Every structure is written in C-alpha cells, then in structure tokens.
Amino acid sequence: METIFRPLTVGYDWEMAVLQETMESAGEKEIVRLANELRTLLPWSRVGIDLDLLEARLGIIRDWQELLDKNRSFFREAKKLAGRKNYLIFPLGARPTEQMPIGSHIHVGSVYDYPAAVVLANQMTKYVPCFVALMCNSPLSRFEVGEYKSYRVAHDAEWCSSPQPLHHPRFARPSWGEDTSVKIPFKPTIELRCGDSTSDPRLMCECTVLAAGVMYGLSHNLKVNSFECDPDEFFWNSVNRWRAAKYGLQATFHWDGGEKPVTEILKEMLNLAAEGLNLLGAEIKDLTTIAKMIEKRQTQADFILTLYELDKDPHRLLRTIATIFQDEEAFGKYLDMAPILPPVAPMDIRDHILSKIAIGSRIGELSFFSPLAPWDLDRVLEELERDGLIEVQYDPIWGRMYSRLQEDKRRG
C-alpha cells in the first residue's frame, strides 16, 4: 500500500525547564549557553532554546534503538552540564507556579506532499485526545490545581497547541500551532504538538514512535481530491480532547457512536501503529511504560497529584518533584507500585459550559473555556438558552454576553 512517508523518520523538540535551586528559571542567557555547550559536546544533537526553555532535539532518527541511545545520552549530558552550575533540567507540562506551558512536540517525516499531509492531519484529530490522555503531565498550573490533569491542553498551551480545524486539502495553507501541524513546505514533517512535556525520558521515546506508528497506519491511500468530514465525529473529537485533559487515562471517550474507556482505545491504537513501529525497528511489546500506564490508568499527572497530597503548596511541591525526577526511573518505579485507577464517568460538556457562565460572561471568554468549535459552542449555548438556564445580550463592544438565570427568574 502506498504511504506518504519516504522513508518513515522521527524526531522531537522536547521542551524542558532549566531551574535554579529556588525553582526560578535559569534565564534565557544561561539556557543559550547550556544549549551551545551541549551542541558542541553532542555533534549529532540539534538542541536549542525556545524562550526560556531548553529544547532537546536529536536530529532525524530512523531507528528505535538509535532513539533510545541518543535520548539517554542527551538527557544525561544535559543534566551533568546543568549540574555544574547547580541547575536542574526538569521537563514537565507546566511549572505549578510559573508562566509558560511546556510541550513535547513530536515530528514524523519524511513527507513531501502537502495536500496528502493535510488529509492525514485531519484524520489525526480523532487520535489527538488519546495522546493527550497518555501524555498529560500538568495537573498544576500557575497555582491552580484540581480541574485538569493537563492544564496545558485545557488552556490550548496558550495558543501553542490549539484544537485542530479540518482543512480541505485543495484549499489549505500552511498554519502554525495546531495540535497536529503540517510543517511542509518549511520542514518535511508532520508535528504532533498536543503532548505535555514528558518527565520520563523512556516515555518520551515510546510516545515518539507511537505517534510515528499511528501516523504511518493512517497514511495509506489518502484521498486528496475530496474533503471527508463527519460533523458528529468532529464534535466528539473536541469533547474527547477536553475529557482527556480532565481525566487522563481515566477518561471515557465517545468513540464510534458509543462510550468507551480511553485505555481500550489505546490498545486498538497500538495495533494501528504496529506496522510503523516495525519499520522503525520496534514492536508493541517494547512500549513497556505505555503498557503499564494503560493497565493501571495512571499518568505522570497522577504521580504528581499523589505527591500533591503531601505538598499542597505549589512552590513547595515543585521543589519536591524536581528532586524526585532527578531519578530518571522515578515514574517507572511509581507505576510498579501504583494502584489501578477506575474509569471516571465524564462530566456533561453542557454542564461544564454552564458552570463558566456568570453575569455578562463574554463569548470571547467562553470560547476559551470551551473545547468546542464556534459552531458547536453556539448550538450548546442555544440549547441552554432554550431550556431557560441562560439569557443572552448583544453588546457592540464585547459581542454576545451570557448571564445565568436565577431559579426565580426561570420560573417566570
């Protein structure tokens, strides 16, 4: 069967914080210095910076073992060099106290056909929530905790990983910052941006090849002359993305017309990825960390939330987890002893949107709180209005403004 990958290659830009002992960033200047030293030490690496984060890049990888080896060398050397100045290298989806979401961006290549890549990116919309659930690692963000296992995804990584629109392959143009971004013509890759920065180096490698496997599995016989779209599925993909950010691997997705635990879907996804994994010299059984996570429905976010029970102050907690994650196998050890978590019955998306409406809540704000595309959000708001739960006002400056109706007003 024909594929768009010629050949299948992988890479990542894995963002990580470089922290002082106080847990403040080492600062852009120091991170540039560190990146330059790493680049000299490891000539194959393409390490750089992104604002005040170190961005690990290993170059173009064709083989699973090569990925593991380079990943290990990079991480160890980076820690060693940073340690000389008492800095800590710490990948995490979001620092519990600071600005800036931190992501693990996976690149799959080599792909040269833009319209075909767009069709593949459209198809990935369905699978993005699975990666969100698997990689969620930001259960605290800017002193907030409790609502999401991935605040980063819930906040669309602050415009750096936005829910994906569907593009017609004939009319699409290059764009930036969507969950799955086609990098052509600037780079011959498709980038998966939705993953939180992974604290566990092995999991980072496993997610990288899994993403490549899934994209390869979807890459056959892509139709570039037509636009295929199921509005219902598009709606539920958005809801699933939100559920994944909220519940991690405890989420239940709306999948192929019914409700299904994400862990069951991930098992099917592994089979979809098998062929691509083989091309990279890996097998499903090599993804040992993912297998344990699926078995126990545990994510890195659950590990942090367990530690949060002991250290409820976000800054205090950050210092604790930064120390714990200097043990590269910390998450693996946690998975071995962690209990199996139950699937969670999801909150109704309607209730979620209603909970964000107060008095005169602006549509602009609601669209940030909502995972839905404008058309779907409007249908939910119309439904809430029809049921007498909210009322709308039209403001020439702020746009539509929604207010919750009190019980007595609802009764008329």
Next chain:
Amino acid sequence: MQRLLVKVLEVKREREYKNRQGLQFSQVECLVKVKDTARKALRLPKGMKGKTTKISRQCLLPWEIKPGDNLVLDPQESRKVIAELIPPTLPQRIEQPNPRQALLYSQDVNHDGFKENILENSFLKAVIAPHYGARLWELWTKGKDQNQLFGSGNYDKDGYVELGGVEESISGMEKPGELWNANYKRGGSQRQPAFNYHFSCKKEEGLETKKSIGIEPDDPIIYQVSEFKYKGKEKSKKKKREKEEISIEYCPKVFFAMGGEANFHNLFFVPTREKLNKVRYHKPAWRRRWGGGFWDWRKKCPGIDPGFILLSNEIKGDSLAVLFHPKKVSFVWLGTNSRSPRLFLSHSPQKLKKGTKVSYGVLYILADAFDLNQQSLLLLSLGEGSSSGRPLAITVRTLRRYKDCSVTLAIDGEERKVILRPKVYPEVGKVFYRLLILPQDFSSVSVSFKKGRESLRCQLKGEVK
C-alpha cells in the same frame, strides 16, 4: 507569600505507613538550614541566612528526603521559622495618638520578618509595606473588617511576584520596573499624620523618590503623593556629554477585590468624556501572553475628565473611589479579564532635567454607598460606631467648578441641609466633604445632591430598630 529555601542537614524517620491504595509513605523530621528566599525578588529578614530549624514532612517512598536536598518551605512553615528566630512584636506606636483619633504604628502584620506601617482611624485601616515599594498593601473597611485590596501572590517572569495592593511603576504600565519591591526608608516629614519614605533608584541613576501616605483623622480617605527628583548622574569622563535628562512614565497599579472577592461581582465605573462606562470583571480561562492585553483598546480609557474611577462590589456594596489629577493621567487601563481585578493609572510620560522634580497624587476613598454620573460622584461612608454614635462621611467629587456644595440629608425621614466643606489635595484637586455623627440606632440615611441639572442620591440602611 514568603517562602524560604532551605538545605536539609539531618533526617530522622518518625514513622512509616501505607495509604488505602497501598502506597508507602514515611513521616520524617528534618533539621534544615535557611539558604535564602525561594523567590529571589522577595526579601530575607536580616540574620535569617544560616539559621537552623526543624520541620516535619511526609514522603512517598522510596523518595525520602535526604541530607543535602533542597526544600521550599510553604508560607505557614516559613512564617513559623521566621517567628522562631524573630519573635513577633506588639504594635509599636510611632506617633502620639492624634486627639482626633488617627493612629500610626508599626507591626509585622504578615509575619514575614519585616515591620509594616499602619494608619488607622474610625473608617479604615491601611497597611503599608516599606520593604516592598512602600506600597499601600491592605486597605480595610473598619466597620466591615474587610480588606478591599488584593494580592494573588502569583509569579510572573523575571522574578516578579504579584504582591498586590497599590504598586507603583515609573517604567509605564507594562513593566514592573524597580519600584515594586524597592526597599524604602522612612524619614522626612511633610504632612501629618502620614508616613514618609524615600528611595534612591538603582537602575535610573540619580533619580530619587519621596513618597508620603497619610490619612485625615476623621475621613475615609487615604492620600498618596509621590515625588520624583532627578539629581543627575555622577559624571565620568566617557559620559561627559551625555544628556542630563531622563524620562519617567508613572503608573500606580491598584489590585483590588471589593468585598474580599475577586470575582465577577466587581464592577468598574469609568466616567470618560464620551460617556459613563460600567464594566464588569471576569476571571479568564487562562492568562493572555504577549502583553497581557495592554494593547486592547477596549480596556484603555482616555479622557477621564472628572478625575475619578469607582470600583464596587455589586452585591456587598463595598466601594473604593480612586481620585487623581485628570490632566496628568493620560488614560486608565482596566484589568477586566486579568487574573484578578486591577486598575492602572497611566500618567503621561514626563522628562526630567537635572535638578527638576515632578509629583503625582492619588486619593482613595472607601464608601458603603454611592451614586455617580459622567461628571460627579457622591459617596457615603460609614465608620466604626462608638458610644457617641456612628460616623458618616459624605464626599462629593465633581468636574464642575462649584464654589460651594450642599446636600440634603434625611435620617430616618427627618431632612436637613448639610453644607460640605471644600478641601484641596495636592496633585489630586478638590473634594467636598463633611463628617457627621449618626445615632447608633438609625434605620436609614439618605443623601441627595442637587445642583442645576445635576442630581445624585444614595441611601444606607442602619441597624434594624
């Protein structure tokens, strides 16, 4: 807010236990040594570095705390450690009590190891932090025992901490500059009763600032005057021809939560040349990057001719009027969807030549009821009651050039005319004001202000008879 960074010297395991999920934990007692604050921009009290103390922690096994680890102490732990080493003090009176009952004293209110200065009368209590920019940090309504200012303690880039209260910047509204955590020294006496401070800027060499924050004995008013004087840089051979001039862009930032709640019940009333705007605060889903919305024209309001903004909680009625010189403020910026409600008064940029100075003033008035229009503001403020009755302050601020001002006061239906007295505050302008003593058991008081076409009216309910 204060968090300390400590190094673990010794660890003693006290007990080991399992939780319901079978995870194993230990409780340890650690001997720790204070290294620094956990946020470099915050201050460490003198003598704290190197001090040792014991703390108790729980650990998930096998990741037990080891000697040599660094830990961050949360605000409660830090407070406890500071209190062990710097015992809390009783209020230390600075000025003799004014016969008209304004109190000035110092006390470490928040146990961060530094003394705050406090101004108090029967309407309000104001807490000033000289070590964090001599900011007006808390402003309490006396009768309600409610702080109307807010500090989220959130972190931002370059070590900035959102300490809250009223923060000053001379670098425009987008940057915190160096004043937000500057260590002001007390000294100098300009007006009484007031606290006076001074600070020599480090980044803007040669720039000195003096600040005075004071109250009147019987007003719900706090006034703040900041003066900036440029003395010029020390001359060096290389910089001999350098222009002896600097530019400052003064911007006081008011972080508030009227009624103690930083939620959508907070309203901004903004009288501009165009119209009277009423804008509601909404907490956003997430913080905006790329300037935090400073560029959003909907949040920028120029032409505030009457020189006031009113902030209010629509449910509780708690209100704060912010008064300023209308010609010096180029626009106000409303943080209507920032992480917490905030108001920035962006003053016009000012060039200072060597030897020249500039002053800015802001007035804060606490109120329990108000009415306003595009030009004028009427405020009623109730003070804390005593055996002689309950103080009521009536304040009017208006754009119109009235020479005199009177209102009709009705206490439990009994009407009388009250003449308000004009008072001019430096760098802010005129307000009309009058203090009255109400009987303790009044049930309602209403005040109406009519002059020409203008008519304002507001009412307060008292205790039920």
